[in-house]
Amino acid sequence: MLYSLFRFFAMFIISSVSLLITLILTYPQQDHPYSWNKEGIVFKLTRDYAKYDIRWFTSNDKILVVVETNGVDSIAFYFIDLKRLEVIDSVKFSFNSKLIDILTAFDVEKNRDTVFVFFSQFIGTPPANISLGNSLWYLKADLKNRKYSVENLFTYDTTKRYSVWHINAEYDNEYNNLYIFWNYSGDGFRTRYKVRKNGDWSDTSGIVYIYKVGSAQVYGWDLPLYSDLLIDNTGKFHTLGLRSGIEHGLSTDSGKTWNGQEISPGNALFERKLLVDYNGNLHAFFSVGTRNEFGGFGPPTSIQHAFSTDGGKTWSAPIDITKSLPSPKIIGLSFDAVVDSWNRVHLVFDAEIKGVGYIYHTYWNGRRWSDFQKLDFSYMGGIVQLNVDEYNNLHLVFSSKPAHGLVYAVGTPLNAPEQPKYFKIYPNFPNPFNYKTNIKFTLNKQAYVLIKIYDITGKLITTLMDSDKKPGTYQIEFNASNLSSGVYFLEFNVDGIREFKKLLLIK
DSSP states (O other): OHHHHHHHHHHHHHHHHHHHHHHHHHSOOOOOOEEEEEEEEEEEOOSOGGGEEEEEEESSSEEEEEEEEOSSSEEEEEEEETTTTEEEEEEEEEOSSOBOOTTTSEEEEEETTEEEEEEEEOOSOOOTTOOSOSEEEEEEEETTTTEEEEEEEEEOOTTSOOEEEEEEEEEETTTTEEEEEEEEESSSEEEEEEEEETTEEOOOEEOEEEEEETTEEEEESSOOEEEEEEEOTTSOEEEEEESSSEEEEEESSTTSEEEEEEEEOSOEEEEEEEEEOTTSOEEEEEEEEEEOTTSSEEEEEEEEEEEESSTTSSOOOOEETTTTSOSSEEEEEEEEEEEOTTSOEEEEEEEEETTEEEEEEEEEOSSOBOOOEEESOOOOSSOEEEEEOTTOOEEEEEEETTTTEEEEEEEEESSOOOOOOSEEEOOOBSSSBSSEEEEEEEESSOEEEEEEEEETTSOEEEEEEEEEEOSEEEEEEEEOTTSOSEEEEEEEEETTEEEEEEEEEOO
16 A cells, blocks of 8 residues: 555656656747837938938947938938937038939948948939949048048949949958949949958959859859848858849858859849858848739748858758738838847848738747737838847837838847846967967957057057957967067957956967
8 A cells, every 4th residue: 555655656756757847848938028119200201212221330329321312413311329319410412413223222331430331323314214323432421520522433434334233332340341342234244343451442353153053053243133241250251142043152252253052942032131140150031022924023921031050051941930920911121130149130020911011020049030029110111220239229210101200219128138248258278378379259249359469568569450340259369479488468458348368478
């Protein structure tokens, strides 16, 4: 009797423990939703929505760049302080010729307090059926000193039918160089690029793009259309664009030659985004639609996500992030994605459900996408821009029909995990060292990094790094073969936050 009772309780305890372990292992990861609040209208729209575009850049404060063109002979740039929700400066330029639509050939890049805005202009008398620009221009905006200049970067033969189709600019943060790529047509489809080093532009160069058609290897001279350009922490160039389908291009020689790989077959539309997380994984986002009876594409019906864990060599099968949204629906006319310091990828997009426009937010935690947050914001337009700060607050700007302007909203994480440190410096290895040692650090967000070496008297020996860096892990080498044995100090300065480490050189 006692044996049976003991056996019963033993089996009960074992079953309970097994059930508890199963629940722990299968319980879904807790989501950390965001509380969203509209802050106000940052810019009143005065004309058609299609004549606007916006970009972020970060100086000491968060600044929004709004570009407005009347589509005929003027283009204006507005710089908006998101803390004060007001225009802090603006500049307008007028031309005696037609401008290209800024949504087709327009991009913005920044370097500390300097912003470069690239756009296209048509020089000469445009043919009746041609409205694309045949020249490439840029505005250089020095916001610190409030100085602006517009310069012509390149002009094609105005007697021929050249057209600039797309512009994409990107900084190489390792060497602090600015790259500008553009697609054009006229003598076939081509891509050209220039590099800005130490304030000077290089000569114009072409590219070689190698891709596959069936089993055949094809050599081309243009990047996929409407490409999104990314330079990762290892200096490799990536592009995500449209050819027969969505294609990823990889260059290991600073954009001279590319190898293309299809991520998804046809039905891809023009909206796409490429980014890299803190682990070096690539994430590709693109909207897709269905073919119509005329051979084109109808409105987008989903946003797809694919990722690569090996630097773009192989890609996961794309998944439909928006599959569970109710129908009928139009999704992804405009969307944006960012990575926060918890290494979560956030996506904010527009969706028209049964004729009503909404803004949605979701994020990828490394294994799955969280449930949608439908923000109670009325949306209308085609402009959605997202950014994230060091505290993982999300900053959103979108176009609103009732407000007839650009509305600014902030998402604050609730029940958030512990905020990681701003940056981490690992012990240099080896230490003590003979003639060289490796210095490794990780950034949680984009920051300006200054690394210097001093001797024991405080004399500056060398500067190892002085550039803007994207989130990620970096490693640099300090070569002390020409120095004497002794104690040296490493100064690590991230956006003004300083740390020091002692290095011991023994020969």
